[in-house]
Amino acid sequence: xxxxxxxxxxxxxxxxxxxxxxxxxxxxxxxxxxxxxxxxxxxxxxxxxxxxxxxxxxxxxxxxxxxxxxxxxxxxxxxxxxxxxxxxxxxxxxxxxxxxxxxxxxxxxxxxxxxxxxxxxxxxxxxxxxxxxxxxxxxxxxxxxxxxxxxxxxxxxxxxxxxxxxxxxxxxxxxxxxxxxxxxxxxxxxxxxxxxxxxxxxxxxxxxxxxxxxxxxxxxxxxxxxxxxxxxxxxxxxxxxxxxxxxxxxxxxxxxxxxxxxxxxxxxxxxxxxxxxxxxxxxxxxxxxxxxxxxxxxxxxxxxxxxxxxxxxxxxxxxxxxxxxxxxxxxxxxxxxxxxxxxxxxxxxxxxxxxxxxxxxxxxxxxxxxxxxxxxxxxxxxxxxxxxxxxxxxxxxxxxxxxxxxxxxxxxxxxxxxxxxxxxxxxxxxxxxxxxxxxxxxxxxxxxxxxxxxxxxxxxxxxxxxxxxxxxxxxxxxxxxxxxxxxxxxxxxxxxxxxxxxxxxxxxxxxxxxxxxxxxxxxxxxxxxxxxxxxxxxxxxxxxxxxxxxxxxxxxxxxxxxxxxxxxx
Numbered sequence: 086x087x088x089x090x091x092x093x094x095x096x097x098x099x100x101x102x103x104x105x106x107x108x109x110x111x112x113x114x115x116x117x118x119x120x121x122x123x124x125x126x127x128x129x130x131x132x133x134x135x136x137x138x139x140x141x142x143x144x145x146x147x148x149x150x151x152x153x154x155x156x157x158x159x160x161x162x163x164x165x166x167x168x169x170x171x172x173x174x175x176x177x178x179x180x181x182x183x184x185x186x187x188x189x190x191x192x193x194x195x196x197x198x199x200x201x202x203x204x205x206x207x208x209x210x211x212x213x214x215x216x217x218x219x220x221x222x223x224x225x226x227x228x229x230x231x232x233x234x235x236x237x238x239x240x241x242x243x244x245x246x247x248x249x250x251x252x253x254x255x256x257x258x259x260x261x262x263x264x265x266x267x268x269x270x271x272x273x274x275x276x277x278x279x280x281x282x283x284x285x286x287x288x289x290x291x292x293x294x295x296x297x298x299x300x301x302x303x304x305x306x307x308x309x310x311x312x313x314x315x316x317x318x319x320x321x322x323x324x325x326x327x328x329x330x331x332x333x334x335x336x337x338x339x340x341x342x343x344x345x346x347x348x349x350x351x352x353x354x355x356x357x358x359x360x361x362x363x364x365x366x367x368x369x370x371x372x373x374x375x376x377x378x379x380x381x382x383x384x385x386x387x388x389x390x391x392x393x394x395x396x397x398x399x400x401x402x403x404x405x406x407x408x409x410x411x412x413x414x415x416x417x418x419x420x421x422x423x424x425x426x427x428x429x430x431x432x433x434x435x436x437x438x439x440x441x442x443x444x445x446x447x448x449x450x451x452x453x454x455x456x457x458x459x460x461x462x463x464x465x466x467x468x469x470x471x472x473x474x475x476x477x478x479x480x481x482x483x484x485x486x487x488x489x490x491x492x493x494x495x496x497x498x499x500x501x502x503x504x505x506x507x508x509x510x511x512x513x514x515x516x517x518x519x520x521x522x523x524x525x526x527x528x529x530x531x532x533x534x535x536x537x538x539x540x541x542x543x544x545x546x547x548x549x550x551x552x553x554x555x556x557x558x559x560x561x562x563x564x565x566x567x568x569x570x571x572x573x574x575x576x577x578x579x580x581x582x583x584x585x586x587x588x589x590x591x592x593x594x595x596x597x598x599x600x601x602x603x604x605x606x607x608x609x610x611x612x613x614x615x616x617x618x619x620x621x622x623x624x625x626x627x628x629x630x631x632x633x634x635x636x637x638x639x640x641x642x643x644x645x646x647x648x649x650x651x652x653x654x
Contacts, residue, residue, distance in 0.1 A: 155183025214255030
């Protein structure tokens with residue numbers, strides 16, 4: 086348990102005991118169980134530091150139950166805590182309509198340095214996950230072409246979310262769902278087939294499909310296929326020729342996806358093929374289960390999922406008139422595979438916001454086959470716009486087409502891309518400023534954070550040249566760290582476990598980029614107001630320990646986000 090959690094438990098325990106005592110001795114009328122009190126007990130960190138280190142609104146939450154003004158309830162609670170205030174609490178005040186503000190002795194913050202020293206790279210890790218198996222599925226880009234900006238943002242969000250969940254104590258699997266079946270693969274095959282014939286017999290030999298994939302990559306695949314096999318597939322049936330072309334080009338595309346994602350520092354544990362669900366009969370089994378449970382009906386020669394029976398508006402086709410299951414049917418089978426066949430406790434998907442309507446239908450389908458829909462969480466991701474010099478950038482300079490992940494990484498560093506894509510919550514639209522991402526200044530947030538780390542390394546390097554090393558916590562006098570900037574920095578260091586908790590519970594890795602940026606700000610504030618190499622050796626040693634712990638925590642968060650923590654800049 087972190088020092089912050091220990092303090093919170095101490096405070097909430099005192100509040101609960103005081104409130105129970107006030108009810109027991111008749112100072113407050115009414116009845117409250119311990120469970121009711123604990124359910125309403127919440128501590129918050131006030132935005133205004135003058136309002137204390139922690140604040141609680143339990144008095145307002147309980148006013149109706151106790152038939153009493155919140156201010157009186159708060160006064161009764163505080164009067165009882167003041168009789169046994171303890172060593173960590175400096176003072177308590179009742180504010181406004183009944184807020185209880187707690188001001189702590191700074192000594193509790195000093196323990197954060199001990200925790201960071203003892204836990205090292207594990208500092209900040211918590212165990213709310215209890216080892217539960219969680220699968221995070223993200224990107225899952227169509228394998229018929231290169232990844233676009235949405236995939237780039239989804240990759241950074243999904244990978245960092247997976248890391249946060251690992252820090253929170255979950256057993257995490259990263260998975261890429263390869264859509265290698267269905268309409269898009271048929272279109273891919275028809276596009277390849279047309280380019281193959283055109284390369285061998287001329288443009289007029291076959292009309293290119295109106296809805297085909299027009300990208301240059303299709304032509305390049307056809308040329309490479311001809312280099313390997315020549316014209317021998319011209320005499321084969323169209324189905325055989327298309328399948329050979331798909332088998333060749335699809336593997337090339339999947340390999341390219343893996344290469345591009347690994348360059349982006351994303352390594353998947355599992356690459357799961359949609360085709361395997363059809364081959365194993367899992368799709369048909371899912372359809373049969375829905376039918377058996379009374380959630381399908383036939384209409385116009387197709388089989389439909391009765392979403393209205395689930396309280397939803399729009400029904401979905403499961404099997405088309407031609408007898409071929411839809412992508413939605415395969416997706417249901419895929420989620421059954423995740424949660425039932427492979428036994429993940431929880432599945433988390435990162436989807437584009439255009440899939441909003443799909444979420445309720447998927448959860449409804451899971452409920453219809455007997456799987457708790459709450460075991461599926463979907464993070465919906467809004468669009469990203471690239472901007473430069475205030476103008477929206479839509480086309481790749483190299484290809485004249487939409488900008489791909491590889492285009493982006495040719496322009497900006499991987500560090501900048503991963504950090505920028507996690508600067509805002511998934512549900513917020515994001516403007517990615519290319520110029521700012523390349524800027525070597527404090528206006529660039531990733532540079533700002535990395536510079537804080539490099540600056541600390543530089544300070545410690547100069548001190549080592551003078552023969553000074555960071556001492557163990559047991560050999561420093563942490564009580565000397567009482568300056569406002571020192572305490573603010575210590576408080577921010579102590580917040581990391583709680584930030585991990587909040588990020589994991591809300592599925593928002595952007596909280597961690599905000600946290601490390603705020604930590605860098607606290608360090609820069611300390612640096613501007615507190616010299617480290619002071620004449621007093623005890624204060625110098627304490628400040629060396631403080632900045633070394635700051636270095637460790639900044640590096641730890643950046644490592645979690647798979648962003649480099651440079652020692653020189």
